[in-house]
Amino acid sequence: EIVLTQSPGTLSLSPGERATLSCRASQSVSDSYLAWYQQKPGQAPRLLIYGASSRATGIPDRFSGSGSGTDFTLTINRLEPEDFAVYYCQRYDNSPYTFGQGTKLEIK
Amino acid sequence: QVQLVQSGDEMKKPGASVKVSCKASGYTFTTYGMSWVRQAPGQGLEWMGWITTYNGRTKYAQSLQGRVTITTDTSTSTVYMELRGLTSDDTAVYYCARTLPPDYWGQGTLVTVSS
Numbered sequence: 409e410i411v412l413t414q415s416p417g418t419l420s421l422s423p424g425e426r427a428t429l430s431c432r433a434s435q436s437v438s439d440s441y442l443a444w445y446q447q448k449p450g451q452a453p454r455l456l457i458y459g460a461s462s463r464a465t466g467i468p469d470r471f472s473g474s475g476s477g478t479d480f481t482l483t484i485n486r487l488e489p490e491d492f493a494v495y496y497c498q499r500y501d502n503s504p505y506t507f508g509q510g511t512k513l514e515i516k
Numbered sequence: 517q518v519q520l521v522q523s524g525d526e527m528k529k530p531g532a533s534v535k536v537s538c539k540a541s542g543y544t545f546t547t548y549g550m551s552w553v554r555q556a557p558g559q560g561l562e563w564m565g566w567i568t569t570y571n572g573r574t575k576y577a578q579s580l581q582g583r584v585t586i587t588t589d590t591s592t593s594t595v596y597m598e599l600r601g602l603t604s605d606d607t608a609v610y611y612c613a614r615t616l617p618p619d620y621w622g623q624g625t626l627v628t629v630s631s
Contacts (some may be wrong), residue, residue, distance in 0.1 A: 505566065
């Protein structure tokens, strides 16, 4: 079973800065079937990125994804106050469609 | 518009079973499969299983195999998730989520297991 490890566990930044979140897979993720989600307290997750680098509908272009194989990155440019949340990656190439443990992005 | 509406919160005793429903609307139900994902209090997301809605084929997380069953009723565009042998570790918010990767999510159903 592929394990997804996200780092850092917590990232403290200020609005206007750039956030770089990492998701590392224990084995290669086929066809870059890797997604990123944002979750705020009391809400369901929201799809941000699919196919490692494609933005979902309505997602601002300050969110970008990159990577392939075992190493993936979510970058958020010019952080807005509403971007502070928990972010998860998920593989969806083969079952089990596991999630990473999450990165909490908090205001510094 | 796409909507996934889940059944209400549940309180169960250890050893009991729970069945959560997820009614879909706003799209052709059998075009998209459905996942179930749960989140224990203060914890991360855990993928539980998947159903292909047009033929009922399922996939389950190894950790839940034997305790979870996902079914579908195409006549009502509803997906069900049943979890048996509940323990306090199953206390969580349970979400249904459309397709892979999930683009629409239900509102969540809190299942509390307590004696």
